[in-house]
Amino acid sequence: METIAAERKASKLATKELTYFLYGGEEMVLRKREIENAVISDPTYDITKYHYLTREELFEQAVKKSVHSITKLMPELDILGVFERHSLTSVIGGENPLSLHTDMFMPTITGQGSDEQQEKWLPLATNYKIIGCYAQTEMGHGTYVRGLETTATYDPVKQEFDIHSPTLTSIKWWPGTLGVNATHAIVPARLITKGEDKGIHNFIVQLRSLDNHTAMKGITIGDIGPKFGYAEMDNGFLKFEHVRIPRDNLLMRFSQVLPDGTYVRPKTSSKLSYGTMVLIRAGLSKFSFEMLSRALTIAIRYSIVRRQTQNRPGEAETQLLDYVNQQHTLITLLATVFGIYFVSQDTIQLYVKTQSQLNEENMELLPELHASSSGVKAISTNLASQGIETCRIACGGHGYSLSSGFPFLYQSTTPSMTYEGDNNVLLLQTARYLIKIRKEVQEDPSYSPPDNVNYLTEAVRPRNINFRSPQHQLALYQCMVRACVDRAATKVSQGEKIGLDYFDAWNAAAVELIQCAEAHTHYVMVKSFIENIDKEEVRNMSPYNQFILKCLSDIFSLNYILNKSGLFIEAGAIYGRELNEIREVIQSQILEVRPAAVSLVDAFDYPDFVLRSVLGRKDGDVYTAMWEWVQHNPRNKHKNGVHPVYKKYTRKLLRAKM
Numbered sequence: 001m002e003t004i005a006a007e008r009k010a011s012k013l014a015t016k017e018l019t020y021f022l023y024g025g026e027e028m029v030l031r032k033r034e035i036e037n038a039v040i041s042d043p044t045y046d047i048t049k050y051h052y053l054t055r056e057e058l059f060e061q062a063v064k065k066s067v068h069s070i071t072k073l074m075p076e077l078d079i080l081g082v083f084e085r086h087s088l089t090s091v092i093g094g095e096n097p098l099s100l101h102t103d104m105f106m107p108t109i110t111g112q113g114s115d116e117q118q119e120k121w122l123p124l125a126t127n128y129k130i131i132g133c134y135a136q137t138e139m140g141h142g143t144y145v146r147g148l149e150t151t152a153t154y155d156p157v158k159q160e161f162d163i164h165s166p167t168l169t170s171i172k173w174w175p176g177t178l179g180v181n182a183t184h185a186i187v188p189a190r191l192i193t194k195g196e197d198k199g200i201h202n203f204i205v206q207l208r209s210l211d212n213h214t215a216m217k218g219i220t221i222g223d224i225g226p227k228f229g230y231a232e233m234d235n236g237f238l239k240f241e242h243v244r245i246p247r248d249n250l251l252m253r254f255s256q257v258l259p260d261g262t263y264v265r266p267k268t269s270s271k272l273s274y275g276t277m278v279l280i281r282a283g284l285s286k287f288s289f290e291m292l293s294r295a296l297t298i299a300i301r302y303s304i305v306r307r308q309t310q311n312r313p314g315e316a317e318t319q320l321l322d323y324v325n326q327q328h329t330l331i332t333l334l335a336t337v338f339g340i341y342f343v344s345q346d347t348i349q350l351y352v353k354t355q356s357q358l359n360e361e362n363m364e365l366l367p368e369l370h371a372s373s374s375g376v377k378a379i380s381t382n383l384a385s386q387g388i389e390t391c392r393i394a395c396g397g398h399g400y401s402l403s404s405g406f407p408f409l410y411q412s413t414t415p416s417m418t419y420e421g422d423n424n425v426l427l428l429q430t431a432r433y434l435i436k437i438r439k440e441v442q443e444d445p446s447y448s449p450p451d452n453v454n455y456l457t458e459a460v461r462p463r464n465i466n467f468r469s470p471q472h473q474l475a476l477y478q479c480m481v482r483a484c485v486d487r488a489a490t491k492v493s494q495g496e497k498i499g500l501d502y503f504d505a506w507n508a509a510a511v512e513l514i515q516c517a518e519a520h521t522h523y524v525m526v527k528s529f530i531e532n533i534d535k536e537e538v539r540n541m542s543p544y545n546q547f548i549l550k551c552l553s554d555i556f557s558l559n560y561i562l563n564k565s566g567l568f569i570e571a572g573a574i575y576g577r578e579l580n581e582i583r584e585v586i587q588s589q590i591l592e593v594r595p596a597a598v599s600l601v602d603a604f605d606y607p608d609f610v611l612r613s614v615l616g617r618k619d620g621d622v623y624t625a626m627w628e629w630v631q632h633n634p635r636n637k638h639k640n641g642v643h644p645v646y647k648k649y650t651r652k653l654l655r656a657k658m
């Protein structure tokens with residue numbers, strides 16, 4: 001405890017200033033804490049025995065908490081907007097089994113419903129007269145949305161759609177909130193009218209009775225069973241047997257079916273019906289920041305408190321964070337989490353800007369948003385999932401206990417690599433965009449590409465490189481990414497030249513395509529970091545905070561160059577002989593950050609309640625917390641301390657003659 005207090009005292013970081021910056025100002029931080037305190041002081045959200053609950057208990061408690069939040073806490077705290085709602089969910093912890101209602105069901109109606117449909121459905125949804133989910137994925141198809149099999153066949157006589165699951169593989173599978181709770185769903189299905197298949201459109205379908213919650217006629221519904229984690233979420237299955245819904249349950253903002261069955265196609269892009277996925281992808285980089293920053297808070301605090309090995313006689317054992325390997329592991333990750341933070345801010349801003357253009361029927365930014373949100377979602381969820389696991393390993397044996405908090409963080413984060421679009425698939429979407437822009441640049445010299453891909457017109461390696469110069473770092477990335485895009489594009493076109501069709505040529509280049517999308521997205525993240533710490537809000541910070549952010553930016557930028565040095569060398573951006581200099585710069589910046597490490601994670605401002613970790617306690621009293629935690633273990637609570645398995649099995653073994 002003294003050690004962590006001493007670390008804080010010695011740190012020169014203006015922690016509060018950084019916290020205010022991260023959350024958008026003092027007012028926001030005070031509000032965040034108000035929400036946290038309301039949760040912490042309410043016994044409904046008690047977490048003392050959380051880690052000992054069974055799957056069913058976890059689920060039941062999570063539903064109870066969610067309903068309590070909606071009926072009591074949210075009105076009391078006047079929580080309305082998406083960000084405050086997420087803030088509340090994030091403090092409560094665990095999964096929110098009703099989250100798909102507000103995260104996907106309602107946004108789909110807002111984004112894709114006509115004005116009349118919004119007027120009809122949104123008040124019902126806002127007041128929880130109905131509970132919705134987003135039932136897109138089927139047993140046989142998740143990635144391939146165009147291949148969904150569920151049909152919605154229009155009947156002009158009754159002016160109804162007939163929703164049907166024609167095959168086993170067309171059964172909806174995975175949607176959250178569906179298994180137990182939802183009364184309604186957004187159902188993407190193939191719209192068939194006048195005998196023609198018009199492709200995937202979104203429909204609102206009632207699943208359960210509003211009187212007694214039994215399944216509606218023609219609907220078979222349930223929970224898909226235990227998963228890798230996510231016990232608190234009722235991911236479900238859903239089968240339709242010719243379920244009839246009114247015509248105006250087709251969401252009709254962009255395309256319509258008239259009463260006589262005439263189809264009116266979207267004026268602009270058919271991809272607008274994918275809008276909710278884009279929204280969540282944009283939000284997932286923020287989610288990745290939250291999850292990884294929690295893991296780092298735990299791992300860094302623990303690495304201050306934990307000592308291992310007496311390296312000089314008469315001295316205390318060494319703090320884990322004073323081992324250079326540990327510093328390298330955790331401080332490079334600390335740099336990464338700030339990288340994710342900045343790019344998440346930029347992605348959300350791009351989303352908001354695109355949305356306001358779309359409202360004016362201007363599609364200009366949509367391809368960039370799709371490509372960028374896909375890449376950023378993929379890279380930030382990859383980095384967060386791998387980073388959490390790295391933090392666990394960095395905490396040794398105690399990291400493996402549920403009480404460390406890491407298993408929960410990992411289980412909650414790792415599915416984000418899959419849901420809302422598998423990460424490889426999304427990177428291929430980013431690659432598709434990059435290849436397309438490259439083609440335009442080559443074919444039309446007057447074409448000016450968006451800023452983030454400007455390197456496709458010009459990418460020059462600076463002379464006399466200074467690895468601490470942000471501009472030089474960016475130039476190195478530009479050379480490298482351009483070479484990656486060129487390599488991928490060349491491979492695709494070579495494939496075509498030897499007679500492969502477009503799919504085979506594309507598929508043959510998939511590894512290079514994913515690599516170029518990954519490289520591009522890292523570049524975007526580095527650029528975002530560099531540009532954001534050059535903004536006025538950071539320039540107004542204390543010089544030391546600015547210095548630490550610059551160190552973190554260097555570490556983030558250079559560590560990727562080091563890890564992927566092959567790509568940079570191959571592109572002629574760096575020489576092998578320069579790698580040592582890069583290593584030295586990274587190492588020296590890590591040493592600069594080391595004294596501020598604990599204050600940096602303090603700046604994330606997570607109360608112990610949110611971390612749910614005996615290792616990550618703010619006061620550093622780790623061993624007391626471990627001892628207290630084990631007292632709740634039901635396995636130790638049998639008469640005379642003897643577990644029933646003794647009588648049932650081990651006694652026999654001990655007494656057996658062998």
Ligand SMILES: CC/C=C\C/C=C\C/C=C\C/C=C\C/C=C\CCCC(=O)SCCNC(=O)CCNC(=O)[C@H](O)C(C)(C)COP(=O)(O)OP(=O)(O)OC[C@H]1O[C@@H](n2cnc3c(N)ncnc32)[C@H](O)[C@@H]1OP(=O)(O)O
Nearest residue numbers: 136142143144145271274280283284287348370419420421
């Ligand atoms: C502002 C944010 C604030 C808050 C956010 C709130 C919350 C976030 C925080 C946390 C989230 C919490 C909880 C969520 C938990 C769980 C939810 C999980 C829910 C789900 O998983 S729902 C199911 C998701 N499913 C998928 O994502 C499927 C993935 N597949 C696809 O998206 C597509 O099929 C595809 C993109 C892979 C391929 O589509 P396609 O075959 O139709 O397209 P093509 O490859 O042929 O391309 C054609 C053309 O279209 C362009 N395109 C594709 N998609 C889009 C798009 N979405 N938008 C715009 N344009 C798109 C593509 O680029 C091509 O263009 P081109 O010009 O021809 O090249």
Ligand SMILES: Cc1cc2nc3c(=O)[nH]c(=O)nc-3n(C[C@H](O)[C@H](O)[C@H](O)COP(=O)(O)OP(=O)(O)OC[C@H]3O[C@@H](n4cnc5c(N)ncnc54)[C@H](O)[C@@H]3O)c2cc1C
Nearest residue numbers: 134135136137141142143174175176415419420421422424
């Ligand atoms: C916890 C969780 C919650 C979910 N919640 C919801 C929800 O609320 N609503 C909902 O509708 N869905 C939900 N899903 C489903 C999720 O969106 C899909 O699982 C996801 O989109 C991936 O699709 P898939 O499972 O079909 O993977 P697949 O498409 O089978 O992909 C498997 C692998 O194949 C490769 N691959 C597939 N297609 C391609 C391609 N075109 N090019 C190259 N490689 C390819 C990829 O490497 C990928 O990793 C959820 C899933 C999980 C795990």
